[in-house]
Amino acid sequence: MKNRLKVLRAENDWSQARLAEVLGVSRQTVNAIETGKYDPSLPLAFELARVFGMRIEEIFFSDSEATDRMGARLEGR
């Protein structure tokens, strides 16, 4: 599963530690989610969506969806 966590965090100018504090998890967990090494549980995904004021599917998407987005972006060029 892919996600836009790093981008969203950068837009809000938050460090991993700050986001981890808000979510009530460790910085390592935020890092693992960002790098795609770990897929969060549904409650944590909901919490992330709430923190950023978005829907879950706006933050997380499947690998195939990510490929489709990349393809659409390339076609648009």
Place this chain on the structure above:
Amino acid sequence: MLDILAIVLYYPNMNSTSSSSAGFCNRGSAGQFVSAILMALAVAGAVLLESFAKFLPTAVKALILLVPLGCGVAYVHFLLRDMRRLDELQLRVHLEAAAVGCLGTFVVMLLYPAVQYAGFLGQLRPVYVVFVLIGSMGLGYANAVRRYK
């Protein structure tokens, strides 16, 4: 011994988080560390006393041997309390490390009779199991530390 190994290898790298105080991070609890040290000391003390103080009455010996049990119960209490404060990734890594430890020991213990039958090893002594468990848990926790960065 196992507990101390786990704490030395694992807990300094694993900050626990409390859901009641979001974002508050602290290292492995002092209670767990102290109870593990006490348990190791109590076991060593009980073994020494049992082997050297043969003049002690049986009731006193039994009481001495019960001290590590009390420390063990305290350790389990603190361990569980700390585990409940781990976040989901920490729990998963912790579980995988424990699985490596237990399954590693299981596999070695399954293989041991075959190796023994082939004449490479002697009679299995209970203490060997402890060493195998320490080794496999050490591997599991070392892997956990590597992954949890």
